[in-house]
Structures are given as C-alpha cells and as structure tokens.
Amino acid sequence: METVLSIKNLNKKYGKIHAVKNLSFNVEKGNVFGILGPNGSGKTTTLSIILDVINAKSGSYSWFGQYPSKESRKKIGAILEHPIFYPYLTAVKNLEIIADIKGIKYNDIERVLHTVELHDRRNSKFKTFSYGMKQRLAIAAALIGKPEVLIFDEPTNGLDPKGIAEIRELIINIAAKGITIILASHLLDEVQKTCSHVTVLKKGEKLFAGKVNDVLNISDTIEISSNNIDMLKLAVKEYDKVTDIKKELDLLVVNLKEGTTTFDLNNFLVNKGIILSHLTVRKKSLEQQFLGLLTENE
Amino acid sequence: MIIFYTTLLAFMIFGIPGLIDYIAEKSGQPSKFRIFKAIVFNFPDIWQNITFVASTRYFIKVILGIIVIIIITNEFSFLTIRSNIINGLNRRDFLFAKIELIVLLTIFSTLIIFLSGLYLGFAHSTSKTISDVFGKMIFILGYFIEVFTFLLFCLLLGILIKKTGITFIVLFVYFIIEPILDYKLNDSITPYLPLKAMNHIIQTPNTSLIKIKSDGFNFDFQEAVSIADVGICLGYAALFIFLSYVILKKRDL
C-alpha cells in the first residue's frame, strides 16, 4: 500500500498546554481517515502542522513519502477550521488566486463552483455569503485542480441539518472516487458515517486507532459457537443480515445489520439445522470509551 | 487608496504653480513670484525639488506606507496568509510577492513624479536644453530607492505587529521618536537612524532662490545623490527584508 501521509512523534506546546503529544500515524492511499476527538484535543493543531501553517516543537511528517514542501501542498486541498478568503473579492476572484498559486488553469473553477452549487453566486463578494455558502466555497477551493488528498477540519460545523447532510454526501461521493480524505471531527456519528479509518485523540494524545468498523462498531457484535465451527461459518455467510464474520479460536465473531437481533440470527440457524452451543453479545467497549471521553470533556 | 494618493499628488504638483500664481496676484508684486516660480521649476533643479517634496517624511510618502501596512496586516487579520501557505506558497514566496507589490507601488509613484517633473519643467522652465533636462535626473533614482526602503520598513512593521491600527500608531510614534533620538544621540550615530538615512538621499534643495538670499552664508547644499547615502539606505532595505523573512519563518501563522 502507498503511504500518503506519515506522522512521527509530533509534539506541539502552547506555553503549558501540550496541544499535540508524541503523535504518530500513517494515512494510506484511498483511506477516508478520521481524526476524532473532543474540542481542544489537538485536531486542528495537528492539521496545521502538516500543512506548514504552524511549526512543530519536535517530530516529523512526510507527504507522499517525501520531505514536505510547497510542491506537496499543491497536491492537497484543505480546509482548516473556518473558511478563509479575501472578503472584498468575489468568489471567482478568490478561486482564481488559489488556482494561480497551485498552477491550475482557470477553467477548473467553473467545475468546482457547480459541484458545490455556488455557480449562480460566483460574482458575489465573499463577505456577502452566508456561513453555509462560505463553507461550500471553502470546499470548492479545496477541490480545485483535483487534488490527491483532501483535508477537512470540522466541515459540517455551524451548518444546518440540510447543509450537514449535503456535505457528508459530497465527502462520501469524493471518497468513492478513490481520493484520500483526512477528516477531523468531534462527532462520532460523522466519522462513522464517512470514514474507513480513525484515530481517536484526547488532550493531544492518541487513544486508539484502526478501521472504523473495528474501533467504533455500533452494531451488535455477537459471539457464536457450535460443535462444527466450519459448517457454522458457511451457514452464517448465507445470512444476508450479516455485515462481518471473523473466526477467533473456536468462536465466530459476527456483526449484524442494524435492526437485526440475536433472535433473528438464531432463528435462521435453527432453520438450517444448526444448534448453537454458545451465544453472547459483546460489550461495545471502545465506543463506550469514546462516549465517556466526550462527556468527560463537556 | 492608490487613487487617493495619485489625486493628492497630482493636486499638489499641479496645484503648486497655480497657488504661486494666486499668491503672486494677491501680493501685488507678481514679478518677484514669477522669478521664484521659474527657479523652482527650472531644469535641472526641478528634479531635486519635486522629489524632495514628494518624499518628505511626514507627507504624502506616508500614504504609500499606509497602503502597504493595510495590505500586509489584512493578510494576518483575514488569515489569508494561512490559506496562501496551505495552497502551496512557501513563506519566502509570500514575502517576495509582497515585495513585488512594493516594487510596483514604488515604480508607479516614481513614474508619476517623473512625468509631473517633465510636464512642469517644460511648462515653466526657462532652460530646456537636453543637458539641463537630464541634469539632476539621478534624484529620480534616489527617490525610488528612498521610497522603496521606506515601504519595506512599513512592511516589516506590519509583519511584526499584525494589527492594522497598532501598526499605524507604532509608525507615527516612531516618526516622533526618531527626531528625539536624533537630537539626543551622538552625531556620529544619527546619520544611521533609518528614517534619517532614507531622507538623507534627497536633502532640502538648494534652489537658486535660497542661494540668492543666503549669499554670504556658505553652506554646503546637496548637488547630487551620494553613493554613501544610497549604500546605507540599501543596507537598511536588505536588513528589513531579512528581518521580515526571519519573523515569517519562525512564526505560527
């Protein structure tokens, strides 16, 4: 696999606040990589460092396997915190400045304006935009020149439910094209709905990391077992309400679709002539940890 | 702002001959003032006179400085410097883009002075020989260097302070402080004070009028731009650029 971003032992201090603590992780090509953590956990600080906006105290990072440079940043489209544009210039003029910096032809501007549905307002000054429109323009700016990597920092912050749904859909559509996405959010639900991988931060430290399905699985995880485990596995595979099956020693660990219960699974297996010797619902430990972490900080 | 600057400059440059005419009428001794006018706008002295007026410390040069300060501090208050870096400039590119802008502003301002000089000279000068027209034109180059260095000074202040209003205050306070320092410090140091060094490139012109009035008074008036003055000024320009770069490089944006 191709590593897009590699972060090693990154540290950043603001006076006494240790905003990022010895943070390391890798983002592989095609990942939709979530950075999940409550407010103040160091998400924006981390993204600012890898975009060369702020200087780290120690540690290193590399983009596309190379020492970071302005050339690597030209292959990245990013939104940091709030939409940033020249307020007294129009949407188009602002995008032209960005296209100039990235060395991209102006005809791509039409495309990205259509993508975020701002084409009608392209000649309005940025300062006349509503917050939702500003956020969409920021996304348009990030999309200019079809970057290999997109970075979104709290992209749905401050939007109404319709705006949130639209932006999430946009992210999912972009991800479907195989573009690598790094998404920072304090919303568990947002990361679950959009990301393939996640790193959870608390007070600048990595708590845990992995695939979203493993780390933040919200659907029930069920342990089952019977006298013939291989036959059991074959039978369970035929059940269309199963999302994931893993074999652990003499157990099968099964995930079911939302709304499906252990009763349904058992019923299905009984109809197939299989009697279970073991059936329990696993504690959703990581999710609970995360929720605990969030409430603790609120 | 630039339009305001141009208008003000044009108004001054083209207003002065009119003003002199007006005073001449009122004073009842028009001939005396006609002589004055002919002297002030005489080639080649006009180059020194006009650049001197346009580059006076507390005068319209400041408007250019204000433009530069607004441009650079806006980058910090709108955070657009951040997005420039994120999108693929490095900090040196960013600084050079601003210096490029300063060069353009300086060229623009120098060009206006140059064209005004030509116009006023041809309209009012008694001598129009080639050698006189080009005579003290080196002052135009001196003007360019002086304004360029002054604007770099404003850029450095803006980068250092980031806030528009506070930068203005600091600039104006420094305008007051430097003359005080000038007065207090040893004469061997004072020529090296930045604003004084800049202003020293074009000194109070020795118009022939003053010369007439101070016949017995043997004072050395400036006849040409001195290389040493230009050297000190360019040294400051380099220092301002270097400091701006170091600050930008070290800072979290």
Ligand SMILES: Nc1ncnc2c1ncn2[C@@H]1O[C@H](COP(=O)(O)OP(=O)(O)O)[C@@H](O)[C@H]1O
């Ligand atoms: N410029 C700054 N000066 C001082 N402290 C800061 C600054 N920026 C961020 N911090 C602190 O660093 C920590 C991490 O902030 P941040 O990265 O913005 O978190 P997040 O994006 O996860 O909400 C917070 O405690 C915040 O208060």
Ligand SMILES: [Mg+2]
């Ligand atoms: Mg943040």
